Structures are given as C-alpha cells and as structure tokens.
Amino acid sequence: MAETINPAQTASFMDEVVAATPGDPHLDRCLQCGTCGGSCPSGPDMDHTPRQLFAMIAAGMKEEVLRSNAPWYCVSCYYCVARCPQEVHITDLMYTLKQLAIKEGLYRESGISNAPGFSQTFIDFVENYGRSFELGLAAKYALRYQPLNAVRMAPMGLGLLRRGRMAIIPKRIKGIDQLKAILARAKALGGTA
C-alpha cells in the first residue's frame, strides 16, 4: 500500500465512488474506527475490511480497491450500517464498488470471480421474464461457473422439485415488453446517481 498519492487522482476516485452511490453515502465522514469490519459476518474472508477500503479510496488506490474481494463477500446484512457512528452507507458503497469493478473488468482478480456471474445470470432471467427463475438460475450458473457444485446441488434441486418448491418453467409477466423498454432506457441513462 506504499504508494505515492496523486492529489488529483485522489479526488477523482473518491468522487467517482460517491457519484455512483445513491444519496449521500457520507464516505468522507469515516473515522477509521473499524466498527464495520468488527461487525461483519464475512470479515474473516475479506482481504481488506471496509475500513481499510475506505482509507484506500481516500488514498486514490483505485485498482487495488476494485481488485479487492471484500465487496463480493459482503452478505448485505447491514450490521455495519446499523453500527457505524458516522452513518457511512457502507453496504451501498459495497454495491458501488462491485459495479465499478465490473465496469473496469477488475473483479476477475478478486479471487471470488464467479460472484458477478451469479448476479448476471440472475438478472438475465429477470430481464427476459420479469421474474426470477430458480431452476434456470441454478442450472445455468452451476454449469457455467461451478460444475462440481452442480453435482452437489442436484439432490437439493430434486428435493425442492419433489416438494413443489421449484418451478420447471419460468413465468413471464404480461408487461415484459414494457419492462424491457424501461430497462433499456435505464441502461442508456448511465450508472451514476
């Protein structure tokens, strides 16, 4: 982490993160107290705790931050947000870092590189049908990203089917064309808040 800090770059990455996050995430208020990392259920799996990531963002270490596995291990439990004395919107910032890591193509180096694949596979079904489709998601994601897991997950899939807890075919909403038009416009508008 010993790098020369370029003030111009420092301002721009911090600004980029804040601009891509809804509302004011209060990122500049971070006191480096570490309550976030201490409250995090998947903290032990993270290469950098949220506290460290925020210091790195302030230092303009864009590539290092976007290569971190921490946002991908975030389980979105909001414990850190509930406890942060400075009301930093930590979970929202983790989502922003995931979006930026995908845009910059750096998530592949995070060591948990199938996580974006899961998200993408999930939303592919949502964009095409308007509803999620668990069987399709499980099959497509497992076969593409985790073939070994597919074997392990098969009994559970059958268990869900047997109990009437998994649909065989996806359900398409009536207004799928309307939804597609909305999402196409949303994508064209760009990613910042």
Place this chain on the structure above:
Amino acid sequence: MRYGYYPGCSLERNAIAYHQSAVAVAPQLGIELNEIDDWNCCGATEYSSIDLIPAYALIARNLALAEQQQDENGGQLVAPCSACFLNLSKADHYMAEAPDLAEKVNDALSAGGLHYDPGSIQVRHLLDVIVNDVGYDAIKAKVSKPLSGLRVAPYYGCLIVRPGYQAFDDPEYPTSLDKLMRVLGAEVVDYPLKTHCCGGHMTQISRPTALELIRRLLKNAADYEADAIVTVCPMCQLNLDAFQADVNRFFGTDFHIPVLYFTQLIGVALNISPVELGFGKEFVDARPALDKIGTGSPPTGRRRRSREKGLPMPTMSEEG
C-alpha cells in the same frame, strides 16, 4: 384493512408455504391483501451489484404499478419477503432523498408509460402489519389453539430490521416476533443471534462462508433447546432448512430443527388446517415439533445442562 400485496418471486415457488399461510391467516385477522397486478422481480441482492439505474428502475416499476392501483391498496404495499421489503423501501427512500436519481428512474419508467412519485406508497413488512395494525390483543382474542409446549427461536434475520428505511423494531434486538409468538401461546427461547445473517446468496458463491453462518444459527437454537426456528423471510428459511443437511455433513453435526414461517404458526394457533398452511414442504420435518403443541411438557434430555452454566451468551466460535 386493505393493502397491496407484493409476494415476490420466492413466494411463488420455494416459499410457497409462506404465501399459502399468509393468504390463509390474513382474512381471519381482518387483512385484505390485493396482489399488485403484473408485479416484477425486485432484483434481490443481485441487480444492485451490476448496474444502479436499471436496478432502481426495476424496483420502481412495482412502486409505479402500486401507485396506479391505489384504489385497491390504499397506498400501502405489503411485502412478506425481507429482501423485497428492503428493495422496495430503499428505492422509495433514495428517490425521495436524491432528486437526480428520481429523475433518471422516472425517465426510464416513462419509456414504459409509468411514473412514480416518491413517498406516495408506504412499504410495509407483513410482520409489521400483523403486530402493529392488527395488534397483539386482537390476535390473542382469536387464538383457539394455543401453541403451549412449543419452544420457538424467533429469527428475524437482517433486512426486516436493517437498515430501517421503514423501521418498526430495533435493528439489533427486535422483540415484535417474540411478543407475537408469546401471544400465540408458544414458549419463546432466548435467541442471541436473532438478527445475524443466514448467508444470503453465499451458498452459491462461497459455500464454506454460508455454511458456517447457517451452523451458528442452528447451534444457537439447539443450545437453547428450541423445537423450531420461526422466520419472517424466504431466504432465511431456504438456507436454514434446505441446507441443514449440508451443514450436518460439512461439520459432522446432527441438527434437525424445523424452520417455519411465522404465518404458519399463526395459522396453527387459529386452528387452520396444516395443509392449507403449506406444512409438509419443509426439508426438516415439522411434525415432531407440532406434536408438542398442547402437551406443555418441558424440554428434557442432555442439552438441558447448557442452560445452567450462567447467563445465556452467544456461543459462536465453539467447534469452529
């Protein structure tokens, strides 16, 4: 009391028991649930990881539809799924707080002929509606088959209480579900991990991470001799129930704790038939727990010792 009903994708299938039991108990509690016509997926925790404006537009289409259908819902939208509850309330919250975001989202919605005015729909979790709009006294008056003899661990999970865009209980030590279960006649055990995470989607991304989080929750319930864990979220139910056998294989444990929806237990206390409440779809058989209802027998066996050590404390890192 009329409400818009947003079941969410999980309640259509893997959490069908939650839907069935919610729909079965609602009329008895004076709740009229009118499903939002042609609702779409809220994006769960996935869309926000990919792209911000489409993620919000996806959620906001539902809010816009609810606003259009206000005659049927009175401006109140009820979500039984904690993730849907979070997403719907989050979109409303940030569209109100950030006008630039609201403008972009409404620009996107206009491509489908829709519009949403932030603040026009109040998003509620089903638990909030039941304990606060119906109320404990009214529920108590309707109990015909008290759940006496059943020890339940009240499991809230994360998103029903945090971050609290539509807060109705404490973010770390909520008690509404505890009180509801007591009103139904159940014995509520202390459950220190009641708002800890079930692992969410990590079962698919980092299995050891998820299984450890699930193990802690199961162990905590077992330590307090709970007959069942009661949940308010389909993701929590799926992880604790369907992955319980995986946890046992992975850690060499022997948990067999049924994981039930709070609406199923309300239904039992109102003497609605188990089939109508979706019982039988759980991986861990609920019948041994349900058989205890009415017996009022105290827990027996070796686990009793763990309660006599002193003050109840979370035991998260043992056996790690």
